[in-house]
Amino acid sequence: xxxxxxxxxxxxxxxxxxxxxxxxxxxxxxxxxxxxxxxxxxxxxxxxxxxxxxxxxxxxxxxxxxxxxxxxxxxxxxxxxxxxxxxxxxxxxxxxxxxxxxxxxxxxxxxxxxxxxxxxxxxxxxxxxxxxxxxxxxxxxxxxxxxxxxxxxxxxxxxxxxxxxxxxxxxxxxxxxxxxxxxxxxxxxxxxxxxxxxxxxxxxxxxxxxxxxxxxxxxxxxxxxxxxxxxxxxxxxxxxxxxxxxxxxxxxxxxxxxxxxxxxxxxxxxxxxxxxxxxxxxxxxxxxxxxxxxxxxxxxxxxxxxxxxxxxxxxxxxxxxxxxxxxxxxxxxxxxxxxxxxxxxxxxxx
Numbered sequence: 001x002x003x004x005x006x007x008x009x010x011x012x013x014x015x016x017x018x019x020x021x022x023x024x025x026x027x028x029x030x031x032x033x034x035x036x037x038x039x040x041x042x043x044x045x046x047x048x049x050x051x052x053x054x055x056x057x058x059x060x061x062x063x064x065x066x067x068x069x070x071x072x073x074x075x076x077x078x079x080x081x082x083x084x085x086x087x088x089x090x091x092x093x094x095x096x097x098x099x100x101x102x103x104x105x106x107x108x109x110x111x112x113x114x115x116x117x118x119x120x121x122x123x124x125x126x127x128x129x130x131x132x133x134x135x136x137x138x139x140x141x142x143x144x145x146x147x148x149x150x151x152x153x154x155x156x157x158x159x160x161x162x163x164x165x166x167x168x169x170x171x172x173x174x175x176x177x178x179x180x181x182x183x184x185x186x187x188x189x190x191x192x193x194x195x196x197x198x199x200x201x202x203x204x205x206x207x208x209x210x211x212x213x214x215x216x217x218x219x220x221x222x223x224x225x226x227x228x229x230x231x232x233x234x235x236x237x238x239x240x241x242x243x244x245x246x247x248x249x250x251x252x253x254x255x256x257x258x259x260x261x262x263x264x265x266x267x268x269x270x271x272x273x274x275x276x277x278x279x280x281x282x283x284x285x286x287x288x289x290x291x292x293x294x295x296x297x298x299x300x301x302x303x304x305x306x307x308x309x310x311x312x313x314x315x316x317x318x319x320x321x322x323x324x325x326x327x328x329x330x331x332x333x334x335x336x337x338x339x340x341x342x343x344x345x346x347x348x349x350x
Contacts, residue, residue: 003031021050028060037081039293056099062106083111086120101132108138116148134161263299
């Protein structure tokens, strides 16, 4: 449980107290497998130092995984789980410790199959550099090249594995003709997990007719709310969905509001600290943009970006103050507003 929930001090204390690092739960998952699956790198390295090399070839029973209430992909080895989830540092530690590079699960998927299908480009490159065999086929005859959805992934496999003939003994490449077009079996059979990605699914929002009705109602409301420009009535400023005139790189990639405490993820995205922590609290340890595993301690404060935002805000505020002081006419809507902090009442509603 300590490894599954990322409780590093507890996990280390249990190891020091003599806890068995190869113990299995009712699903035959071990502490190391939990850490590799969830991306807790420090815990995985500590547990890895205390398990025998034979333990790295352990793959849980697939029948036990099917008994649960949720549909899960067939379990993998520790390296397979790290490859499936995209944890490159954990995979490197496992490879250095002698983890089997081509150990397949019950459906014949190797770690390279997992990395290729889930589009973990750098992890697939790492596996191939360490000598993973790109000619391993699953139970349906699919190579890692076949299950790769991205062109860049296929190019990496073709580049690092190299073409070879079917009757060539040894080597780790793929057939030369398969680099340009997969064989007929690739189109005739449905492989495990194959299907449309989340981005191809239909929208789950309102139907087009409902959207049109809502737009008409909104337009009618706007018409009713119009006020003569000569009427000296100040209406409350509506909260904008995003800060205007702010450079895009200064905006949180979730709320689209100006950053104050920018945290950068390993995937290169920048989030406002309290926004991403609120996301974690509601949705768990997952990146809101990529869907990849992401935990709070992987985020780092971008000090350079914060300094740029502060300088930009200062210059903009001084400019607004100068314009206000030199203007003798104030519009009915009030003086021009400089960049201000908006209320954060609803920006956590994901």
